[in-house]
Amino acid sequence: MFDHATGATARTDAPHAESPCAGRPDAGGPGTDRSGTGGPTRGRARADAPGTGVPRASVRFARVLLSPWARLALLLVVLASAATAVLLYEPQKMLADGWPPQLGGAMAAVLFGVAYGLCTVAFVPRPILNLAAGALFGTVLGLTTSIGGTVLGAGISFALGRYLGQDALRPMLRGRVLLAADGVLSRHGFRSMLAIRLFPGVPFAAANYCAAVSRMRYLSFLTATGLGSIPNTLAYVIAGSEASSPTSPAFVISTGFIVVSSIAGVVVAWRKRHSIGRSAGEAASDTAQARGAGAEKTPVLPLSNK
DSSP states (O other): OBOTTTOOBOOSOSOOOOOTTTTOTTOOOTTOOOSSSOOOOTTOOOSBOTTTOOBHHHHHHHHHHTSHHHHHHHHHHHHHHHHHHHHHHOHHHHHHTOOOTTOOHHHHHHHHHHHHHHHHHTTOOHHHHHHHHHHHHHHHHHHHHHHHHHHHHHHHHHHHIIIIIHHHHGGGOOSHHHHHHHHHHHHSHHHHHHHHHHSOOSOHHHHHHHHHHTTOOHHHHHHHHHHHTHHHHHHHHHHHHTTTOTTSHHHHHHHHHHHHHHHHHHHHHHHHHHHHHHHHHHHHHHHHHHHHHHHHHSOOOOOOOO
16 A cells, blocks of 8 residues: 555555464354364353362262162161171170180170170170170179170161161151150150160160161160160179079079069060050140141131122
């Protein structure tokens, strides 16, 4: 182009000024793919969960894995595996007959207590373990070991039931008797569990998991279990320690106490059954009356004649 002021001709082949965004791989307007694939990003679903950077499939899988029914299934698998192991290996016989002779003293008592607790979680009857503790360690150390193993096993069972089964099982408590029993355990946890342990009319494992499904506190459960299990456990330990002399007064007294406490447990359980049934009926009656009172307060609108 000719410039009239200077008489020079302007160069037309000068390079144009480059745009600030020229040459940038991420340049482009809205909707341009900056991943290098060249495709548009608008309308494409994100693969990650918003704000987490975790894939949505992983988040969904974690939710399913931590759901109440998945945890309940895991609890059932754990209990079934423990029961199968007991049937195959019979650890109760090992504790009573095959205890390593090189282990003795306090270390042996501690190991026996841990094995005792694990066996109760696997549904091994406590009377067998108590008799074995008395035969191996005598009355004093056998009682201490048995009570420690009882509290340990009850605590493990309670934790398993509370964290793996409570969320799935509580919505299933719809019967009147079940709701009444749950109310008694939740409101009077220590007193109820103390009575269950003192009068063994309810199996040990069943009491543990029923307490776990209720709203009983963990400390109240363990304290009531430890205190309430002493009398019956002591009787079995004495019987185990005096098993070589079945005519001794200690063996006779302990055996008689076991029989009397078992009968008393059945009687108490039977009476509690009727009292729970009455409580359930009263609760249902109160609920029905409350619903009726609410219905009476609701105004009834006249029907239209049109």
